[in-house]
Amino acid sequence: MSxxxxxxxxxxVMLVELALPGFxxxxxxxxxxxxxxxxxxxxxxxxxxxxxxxxxTSIVSxxxxxxxxxxxxxxxxxxxELSDTHLDxxxxxxxxxxxxxxxxxxxxxxxxxxxxxxASAQVAIPAESTVRIVSKDNLTLLVEPF
Numbered sequence: 001m002s003x004x005x006x007x008x009x010x011x012x013v014m015l016v017e018l019a020l021p022g023f024x025x026x027x028x029x030x031x032x033x034x035x036x037x038x039x040x041x042x043x044x045x046x047x048x049x050x051x052x053x054x055x056x057t058s059i060v061s062x063x064x065x066x067x068x069x070x071x072x073x074x075x076x077x078x079x080x081e082l083s084d085t086h087l088d089x090x091x092x093x094x095x096x097x098x099x100x101x102x103x104x105x106x107x108x109x110x111x112x113x114x115x116x117x118x119a120s121a122q123v124a125i126p127a128e129s130t131v132r133i134v135s136k137d138n139l140t141l142l143v144e145p146f
Contacts, residue, residue: 001047006036006054023070024062031058090133094146101125101143110141117141 010032017026034057038044044053093112101108101121110119110131118140125131131143 001039001050003036003040006032006039006050010036023066023073027062027066028054028058030061030065031055034061090136090141093133095119095131095133095141095143097125097127097129097131097143100127101131106140110143112141119143121145 010029012029013032014026014029017023017029031054035044035050035054038053039050044050090112095110095112095117097108097119098111098116099107099109101110101119102124103120103122106118106120108119108121108125109116110133111117112133119131119142120140121131121143123145125143125145130146132146133141134144135142
């Protein structure tokens with residue numbers, strides 16, 4: 001089989017990887033491309049030798065690169081959780097009301113550290129007022145007049 005066929009097989013296999021989960025099939029594409037390179041250089045003449053090179057390089061690339069590529073491409077998890085465990089970053093701090101807050105509505109908003117946050121309160125608070133953050137429920141800040 002010619003080097004061009006091995007290259008096209010490798011390309012097709014890598015494109016299939018885009019549609020399938022698991023990050024395994026791409027290594028058979030790498031094996032096909034390495035086999036294409038060896039066939040192009042004239043190192044592998046027979047189909048049996050090419051098939052052995054394909055299987056061998058695919059398995060070696062799978063075992064050698066899969067873990068590293070998964071860690072590199074999938075990224076990691078931040079040390080800082082986006083949960084209520086870091087309430088100290090909010091509780092007790094001042095914020096500025098940008099949209100008036102009323103007890104019966106969820107339309108109120110405050111500006112805290114340069115970011116707009118939904119806010120609620122047990123009393124009506126007009127816009128431009130300064131408030132203190134009492135608690136946090138998901139993304140909504142519960143505030144009280146300062």
